[in-house]
Amino acid sequence: MPEPSAPRVGLLVTCLVDLFRPSVGFAAVALLERAGCAVAVPQAQTCCGQPAYNSGDRGDAKAIARQVIAAFADYDYVVAPSGSCAGMVKVHYPQLFADEPDMRARAEDLATRTWELLSFLVDVRGMSEVAARWTKRATYHDACSGLRELGVKEQPRRLLASVHGLCLAEMPGAEVCCGFGGTFCVKYPEISDKMVGDKAAEIAASGAEAVLAGDLGCLLNIAGKLSRLGIRAEVRHVAEVLAGMTDAPAIAAPRR
Amino acid sequence: MQPTSRDFPANARAGLVDPVLQRALGLARTGFPARRQQAIARLPEFEALREEGRRIKDHTLANLDFYLERYEAVVIATGGHVHWARDAAEARDRVLEICRSVGATTVAKGKSMVAEEIALNEHLERHGIAPVETDLGEYIIQLRHEPPSHIIAPAIHLMKEQVADTFRAAHQELDPARSLAEPRQLCEEARTILRPRFLAADVGITGANFLIAETGSSIIVTNEGNGDLSQILPRVHIVLAGIEKLVPTLEDAATLLRLLARSATGQEFSTYTTVSTGPRRPGDRDGPDEYHVILLDNGRSALLGGEFHDMLRCLRCAACLNHCPVYAAVGGHAYGWVYPGPMGAVLTPALVGLREAGHLPNASTFCGRCESVCPVKIPLPNMMRHWREREFAQGLSPRAYRSGLRAWAWMAQRPRLYHAAAALAGRGLGWFGRDRGRFRSLPLASGWTLVRDMPAPEGRTFQSLWAERQRAGGGTR
Numbered sequence: 001m002p003e004p005s006a007p008r009v010g011l012l013v014t015c016l017v018d019l020f021r022p023s024v025g026f027a028a029v030a031l032l033e034r035a036g037c038a039v040a041v042p043q044a045q046t047c048c049g050q051p052a053y054n055s056g057d058r059g060d061a062k063a064i065a066r067q068v069i070a071a072f073a074d075y076d077y078v079v080a081p082s083g084s085c086a087g088m089v090k091v092h093y094p095q096l097f098a099d100e101p102d103m104r105a106r107a108e109d110l111a112t113r114t115w116e117l118l119s120f121l122v123d124v125r126g127m128s129e130v131a132a133r134w135t136k137r138a139t140y141h142d143a144c145s146g147l148r149e150l151g152v153k154e155q156p157r158r159l160l161a162s163v164h165g166l167c168l169a170e171m172p173g174a175e176v177c178c179g180f181g182g183t184f185c186v187k188y189p190e191i192s193d194k195m196v197g198d199k200a201a202e203i204a205a206s207g208a209e210a211v212l213a214g215d216l217g218c219l220l221n222i223a224g225k226l227s228r229l230g231i232r233a234e235v236r237h238v239a240e241v242l243a244g245m246t247d248a249p250a251i252a253a254p255r256r
Numbered sequence: 257m258q259p260t261s262r263d264f265p266a267n268a269r270a271g272l273v274d275p276v277l278q279r280a281l282g283l284a285r286t287g288f289p290a291r292r293q294q295a296i297a298r299l300p301e302f303e304a305l306r307e308e309g310r311r312i313k314d315h316t317l318a319n320l321d322f323y324l325e326r327y328e329a330v331v332i333a334t335g336g337h338v339h340w341a342r343d344a345a346e347a348r349d350r351v352l353e354i355c356r357s358v359g360a361t362t363v364a365k366g367k368s369m370v371a372e373e374i375a376l377n378e379h380l381e382r383h384g385i386a387p388v389e390t391d392l393g394e395y396i397i398q399l400r401h402e403p404p405s406h407i408i409a410p411a412i413h414l415m416k417e418q419v420a421d422t423f424r425a426a427h428q429e430l431d432p433a434r435s436l437a438e439p440r441q442l443c444e445e446a447r448t449i450l451r452p453r454f455l456a457a458d459v460g461i462t463g464a465n466f467l468i469a470e471t472g473s474s475i476i477v478t479n480e481g482n483g484d485l486s487q488i489l490p491r492v493h494i495v496l497a498g499i500e501k502l503v504p505t506l507e508d509a510a511t512l513l514r515l516l517a518r519s520a521t522g523q524e525f526s527t528y529t530t531v532s533t534g535p536r537r538p539g540d541r542d543g544p545d546e547y548h549v550i551l552l553d554n555g556r557s558a559l560l561g562g563e564f565h566d567m568l569r570c571l572r573c574a575a576c577l578n579h580c581p582v583y584a585a586v587g588g589h590a591y592g593w594v595y596p597g598p599m600g601a602v603l604t605p606a607l608v609g610l611r612e613a614g615h616l617p618n619a620s621t622f623c624g625r626c627e628s629v630c631p632v633k634i635p636l637p638n639m640m641r642h643w644r645e646r647e648f649a650q651g652l653s654p655r656a657y658r659s660g661l662r663a664w665a666w667m668a669q670r671p672r673l674y675h676a677a678a679a680l681a682g683r684g685l686g687w688f689g690r691d692r693g694r695f696r697s698l699p700l701a702s703g704w705t706l707v708r709d710m711p712a713p714e715g716r717t718f719q720s721l722w723a724e725r726q727r728a729g730g731g732t733r
């Protein structure tokens with residue numbers, strides 16, 4: 001049980017983790033608890049509103065943002081296992097309410113409390129190692145929003161370095177977009193295909209048995225392409241490995 | 257040039273299956289970023305320089321009227337002429353008038369994106385004046401009757417074999433048995449052909465990388481020296497520039513030049529940096545008899561103070577193109593007009609209209625690599641999003657997409673209903689995908705499954721599992 005003085009963390013589950021891969025949510029909870037936090041999951045959350053925001057539907061994006069701001073008003077911190085959703089809250093919510101001073105203040109308050117999971121564990125909670133074991137040669141894809149909006153780069157690598165048996169094989173193009181881009185991947189499937197195809201080729205060339213990243217959108221895209229191409233590589237959210245919760249079948253992997 | 261930005265998806269598909277283009281892009285994709293990276297690694301103050309560059313451009317734009325008038329006064333005082341062009345047609349007409357006033361039959365052109373923007377070559381040709389492109393890349397695409405595919409490397413979509421074929425077809429007077437296998441040989445051949453044309457040209461037209469309010473000068477940078485020859489040899493020099501090219505002083509231009517070369521090609525400085533100020537003075541050893549500047553607005557002043565204001569800082573360095581994974585996949589012609597890549601995705605809708613160019617700001621993953629390398633920190637993804645907002649507000653996005661989005665957003669604002677629906681969808685998809693863990697095709701998700709499998713959900717949603725865990729008393733609260 002956490003200390004009574006433990007910081008209260010509201011988990012921003014994200015719509016993709018909620019629907020596709022609850023394992024990632026539980027891995028995040030486990031890591032946060034190990035970092036001494038008391039974790040709660042507000043029921044009033046659905047999605048951060050990014051699909052509406054990036055489609056130019058500012059009205060709906062604001063309505064959903066209001067819901068998130070209210071749902072997470074009472075937590076010391078808000079943590080998401082996604083750089084994209086954390087970036088939406090941290091960087092874009094304040095911009096969304098630029099011309100509504102009251103809401104803007106609330107959005108900014110939330111922004112200062114919101115973190116991407118790896119960045120929170122390392123930068124805020126000072127975590128420097130985990131007690132996990134995973135004997136694999138893995139490569140790491142830097143998801144764009146986490147990398148460029150929130151500066152997530154060293155944090156996952158620092159923690160992965162402490163996983164027993166894990167060997168990290170870096171790709172030269174680790175920072176190049178995988179071609180997911182939310183609705184982009186279905187609006188321009190051929191372009192997205194070229195991008196994720198190049199990513200899959202780099203993964204294959206790295207000789208890694210596994211691919212890790214911190215954003216489920218990218219992971220679904222990459223896993224889907226590897227599977228279509230018949231390239232065998234285990235695709236997982238980095239939190240699963242760090243939490244030592246790798247029993248669930250990997251993303252897009254056969255279950256029987 | 258007639259825009260074909262409307263056809264972006266088809267243009268892009270054509271680019272994706274063009275083997276020559278893909279080979280050329282493959283080289284550019286790693287070459288440019290690596291060279292830029294090496295150049296900025298040698299300059300520890302690069303980040304501070306970016307901030308300074310942004311400041312200079314912001315200051316100039318905030319006082320643009322002042323600097324434009326100041327610049328005009330100094331150009332006139334040094335014996336030059338300034339012409340204001342509200343749009344492309346006015347700019348073309350001014351150029352033609354000047355050419356006619358001196359009875360010109362050929363003009364030598366330095367590389368100029370503004371000349372592309374106003375479709376100057378077609379206009380001159382239609383009126384019996386022959387434009388000769390003097391930049392190697394521009395010359396190649398002029399021979400091939402193609403638009404540029406990149407703002408600093410106009411023929412980047414070609415490999416040297418295509419260039420050799422083009423030269424053989426165009427330079428029939430030369431020995432057909434000559435070798436054109438090496439880039440060097442191609443260069444020499446272009447030089448041999450172009451030299452006499454420089455000397456014969458009546459008018460030289462160049463663009464400008466910067467206009468200096470303090471001195472009335474224009475600056476161009478090239479790596480071939482063709483800009484110098486275009487502006488020194490002919491009797492008349494016309495500078496064609498957008499009004500946003502202004503900076504207050506030579507010192508400011510020097511700062512921006514340091515950013516420009518490193519961002520564009522990874523050079524410390526371009527090979528030739530040419531400053532020209534007014535016509536030849538008594539005692540000057542060379543220079544034109546007449547010096548004209550055509551200042552083009554063409555929609556730029558309408559951007560001042562609005563959502564796209566920051567775009568006016570653009571130096572046309574092409575770093576955003578060079579780092580864009582979408583550009584690297586489809587090439588510049590897919591964008592269907594003069595300005596491709598991220599800068600084009602912001603600029604083109606402003607210049608040719610959102611109805612024509614609506615695809616361009618949509619064809620981005622918002623990966624943010626463009627903004628992270630832009631030497632003047634233009635928030636390109638944010639501005640693409642502003643175009644999407646306008647498109648949505650004006651009802652220009654596809655109907656099915658809009659109604660799908662609205663339905664999803666309606667659900668997302670009703671958490672209970674949303675969680676129930678998600679739980680159902682998760683269970684259903686999880687059950688169907690329980691063996692393979694993925695789907696090869698899925699109704700309503702063909703855009704996804706056309707090119708990749710859809711991973712199957714695990715089955716239960718996080719929210720439903722979490723609620724169960726709470727009821728069982730297993731959670732922390």
Ligand code: SF4
Binds near residue numbers: 577626
């Ligand atoms: S937008 Fe920035 S990176 Fe792109 S061409 Fe302009 S200055 Fe260069």
